[in-house]
Amino acid sequence: MKYLQLVWAALLRRKTRTLFTLLSVVAAFLLFGLLDSVRGAFAGAGSSVAGLNRLVTISKITFTMQLPKSLLERIRAVPGVADVTYANWFGGIYQDPKNFFPNEAVAPNFLDAYPEWRMSPAQRTAFGNTRTGAVVGAALAKQFNWKVGDKIPLQGTIFPQKDGNNTWTLDLVGIYNITDPKQRAQENALLFNWEYFDEARAFGNGSVGWYVVKVGDPARADAIAQAIDAISVNSDHETKTQSERAFQLAFASQFGDIGLIVGAIMAAVFFTLILLTGNTMAQAVRERIPELAILKTIGFTSGSVLGLLLAESVLLLLLGGVIGVLLAGSVAAALEATSGFVLPPIVSAVAVWVRSLGMMVLIGIVVGALPAYRGLRLRIVDALAGR
């Protein structure tokens, strides 16, 4: 610790330069925290359903493939299943493609599976009784200034109606609220009646996108998931029963190979960071040759000088990196609140911290290695003579 003052003094020698370098490290690790969390989420999603009380059953081939509605009662009959409901992705557009929000046709009992989505009993009843009825989350209603009683025309992008009309006009009969901040992103969805959707759509009748299964005993979730999937084994509609989270992530992964994209971005970010920070460190050491010579003169060994210079670059990376990862946690929380994509916790995630700290130390050593080697090889008499 007694050498920390020396390391710190070296960093403060050119405050502006250190500040800008620090900012670049912060930005790099802010991205790293977010992207590593995304990558980890995709890598770990769906590995286990143990302990969950709500499961999602989709096609084993791809979640975009429809499942027969006839599976409903067979799933309900699986021991341990408390209730089953279903839904279908609609993918409609409101006025403009950029107004994207999730919209789904859902079974009459769909909202029973989500008691945390709060809506008045009168609106629940209206949703059940209105063929063209729709409910939206409070955040979405606020975004488009919708009120109960409004008509919402959605343009179908996947499902036209039998009569060729592509406009699905829905009656807004309810607005739901979600109090749990971690689920608040679900307030950006629109749900409407599957019965209406199935009767009117031009194709795919009698099929659903996915089933939501309520489990009586979460401790048996694994066994129940296996039993559900066993129903359709060797059929043309084999299923995969997984956690809701894995299901959400499967949606996002349709945009591309997330792991590859994330890896490529991180590699580019760190490559740039190494060049930038390496250049800064090299410059900083070049300017301090006489100071380093003095340290050696008064008895610091070459190894000590090497250690000091490496500590300097590692400290810079650690400072910026820790701030970056902490910021990533805040940004992830903001993303959760505003988008439909929920990232796993970043700041409290040991794995993210371990990987981040590892990267900070590794990059610190890499960028400090060459300047530190120069410090190691420095000959006192040459340095003091300005050679």
Add this chain to the structure above:
Amino acid sequence: MSALVHLRNLSKTYTRGLQKVEVLHGIDLDIESGDFVALMGPSGSGKTTLLNLIGGLDGPTGGSITVGGERLDQLSENALARWRSSHVGFVFQFYNLLATLSARRNVELPLLLTRLSGAQRRQRADIALQLVGLADRAVHKPSELSGGQQQRVAIARAIVSDPELLVCDEPTGDLDRQSAAEVLTLLQQLNRDHGKTIIMVTHDPKAAEFARRVVYLDKGTLADNAQRPAA
């Protein structure tokens, strides 16, 4: 007085590109403990090279250097560094203080290599600053001090670990006459009152007058009239 520094048949050759330049050859010199020696001679005569060899900053090409009973020419680089940290203090022409550290922190630097606690280091640094008359400037950065004051901080840094030997390379070369006189008086006090052995390279005959004796170098050898008491 007993001999602190023994140089026998000392030589130093530098290689510059394809050329070999023999800077020192055949130097035999003894410097007694408690002496204050001024090394004088024209530019290129090898004064600084000789000082660097005595201070353990560089190794000789031939011959032997014994300081305080230690054969410096036989020590490894790391052993030499450890020896320097406890046996010799350095004062240079351009002070070479660390700009971002206060005077006290600069003085403390050699003590970082000891097992002293933070409080003990601070106490010793304050005593050293008091000795050089800068107790009231302990928290000032080098840029807030005059040239003479900076050189006195450098002297405090050189004596803080209580070495028996001080080597000074043109310590007044960058100072005005008044500040130079103050620094030289301080060195004289350290020699006279604290028994420090001082070897000082200088061009300035007036600075050499503060030494007990003067040693002349010319073209890498001791001049015929090499040693005489200072005026």
